Amino acid sequence: MYTSFFRTLRSAVESADRILLTGPAGPDGDSIGAGLGLARMIELVADATVDVAGDPSPRYDDLPTIERMVRDADVTGPYDVAIVVDGDQSRLEGPVATAFGQAPIRVVIDHHRSTRGEGYDLALIDASSASTCEMIYHLMEAWDGELDKVMGTLIYAGVIFDTGGFRHSNTRPSTHRLAAKLLEAGVEADRVTTRILVERRRPGLHLMGAVLDAARFSEDGSIAIGVATQDIIQRVGASFGDVEGIVDHLIYTEGVQVGVLCVEKGAGGAKLSFRSRGLIDVAAVANSLHPTGGGHARASGVVLEGPVEAIVTRVSEVVGQALARARDA
Numbered sequence: 001m002y003t004s005f006f007r008t009l010r011s012a013v014e015s016a017d018r019i020l021l022t023g024p025a026g027p028d029g030d031s032i033g034a035g036l037g038l039a040r041m042i043e044l045v046a047d048a049t050v051d052v053a054g055d056p057s058p059r060y061d062d063l064p065t066i067e068r069m070v071r072d073a074d075v076t077g078p079y080d081v082a083i084v085v086d087g088d089q090s091r092l093e094g095p096v097a098t099a100f101g102q103a104p105i106r107v108v109i110d111h112h113r114s115t116r117g118e119g120y121d122l123a124l125i126d127a128s129s130a131s132t133c134e135m136i137y138h139l140m141e142a143w144d145g146e147l148d149k150v151m152g153t154l155i156y157a158g159v160i161f162d163t164g165g166f167r168h169s170n171t172r173p174s175t176h177r178l179a180a181k182l183l184e185a186g187v188e189a190d191r192v193t194t195r196i197l198v199e200r201r202r203p204g205l206h207l208m209g210a211v212l213d214a215a216r217f218s219e220d221g222s223i224a225i226g227v228a229t230q231d232i233i234q235r236v237g238a239s240f241g242d243v244e245g246i247v248d249h250l251i252y253t254e255g256v257q258v259g260v261l262c263v264e265k266g267a268g269g270a271k272l273s274f275r276s277r278g279l280i281d282v283a284a285v286a287n288s289l290h291p292t293g294g295g296h297a298r299a300s301g302v303v304l305e306g307p308v309e310a311i312v313t314r315v316s317e318v319v320g321q322a323l324a325r326a327r328d329a
Contacts, residue, residue, distance in 0.1 A: 002135075005124040006142040012105050012122065013046045016080035020099055022053040023084065024091035025072065026240060026271070029161025029196050031086035032056050034109070034132040036065050037154040038085060041136070041145050051075065053096050057241020062195050063157055064150040072096050083107040086132035086158075088115045090292040109135055111162075114283050114294025130170040133158025134178060149186035156182045156192055162299075164248065165197050169278065169298060197245065204242030207233060211246055211261070216312070219320050221255040225312060228263045251275035258282065258319050262312055269305040272315060280322045289318060 013019055021039055023031025035052045042050050051070045060066055075095040082103035084092065087110060092100055100106060107122040108115065111132050117123030129135050133155045140151065159179060163171045166179075183189055200208065211226040218225075228243050243263050250259030259275040272289075274282035276298045286293030286302040293302025304311050 001126070002124070002138055003142065005122065006139055009107065009122055009124075009139075010045055010143060012081050012107070013042050013048060016046065016048045016105075018077075018079045018081075019046075019048050019050045020053060020075065020077075020079040020082040020096075020103065021050060021085065022072075022075075022082070022092065022096050022100065024087035025055075025093040025096070027054040027056055028086075028244065029060070030131045030133055030158035032060055032063065032066070032069075033154040033157035033161075034085040034136045036063070036068070037133065037136045037151055037158075038083065038109070038139070039068070040065070040151060040154075041140055041143055044145055045143055048080075051079075057239065057244060058201060059196055059199065059241065059244065060157075062191075064153055075099050077102050079103045081105045081107065083109065085109045085136075087112070089119060109139075111135060112283075112295050113297075114287060114300070130172060130175045131158040131162035133162075134175070137178060147181065147185045152182040152185035152187040153192060156187045156189065157196060160189075160193050161196060165193055170296065200245075201238075201242060203236050203238040206236040207238040207242050208246050208249065210236060211243075212249055215250060216316075217256075218316050219323055222257040222323055223260070223316060223319050224250040224253055224256045224258070225260045225262060225316060226250050227308060227312060228261065229308060230264045230266055233264075247273045247275050251277065257323060260315055260319065262308060262315070264308045265303070269303060270308050270311050271303050272301060272311070274300045274302075274319075280319070280326045282319075285319060285322055289315070 021035045039050045039052050053070050053075045077099035082100040105121045108120045109124045111126050111129040113127035115125050137155050210232050211228050216225045247259050247261035257277050257279045261273045263271045276282040281297040283295045283300040286300040290302050
């Protein structure tokens, strides 16, 4: 699967003049690391202009080559090849979605089992991979790239983000073996992990405090839902990137089986992040709420339209029903 895909992708990028790389709107450590890492590999084998699109939060400011990222609003086609990493095209927005849809060759590289290959000219989807960055590492090997400190740091960013610093169930022996190789390449693990997973801006700290203080518990404490409204975000001076990681504090509360973070969008509706201790599959829950929802069994997301309070009520009911079914099984 990997060998054939890497060979075909290389042929496609070698023939291209302009290439777009992007993750879903609101990119995280895995999509950012994968995009920047893939850009380095493409530029190793192809004479093409490569744009890496995304609006990363400040916690990624120290990642090498982060300065090359192009704001989503500034993306302008046409592109010969467009590649979405760590997600699918349904999660693209605005100019990025337009440019992706107009590209003659559309590609997906992802590890979410909810992603399907339909609608792409090339697709590599490996749900057994702990992160998309792990898949980019295999691409680097196939294309004879060098695992230097820069490349290692980009890959490590995705590995630690999607394993939650090696806390999640997708952490396997192979994950630690890969991490060891990255550290041997010079990755400063403590600095990268602290910056991406732990450190917060002061407004982000106030936002987290406000959301956790008002967290709502239901089903005898099995469900914890935090709500970050636009009013709260603006009041503390936070940005959208400051919400990252708050959901992990909800799920790691004693007695909680499912944690949900509901972030109100400026244009209406809300972005929902789900975490599960394993009793229920939250990717299935997210998909039941909207066809574009999905992710992993223990970590997923979806965007819903409507008033925030109505969304919270609906989500609480759906998750509660899923828990009831799991306990009766």
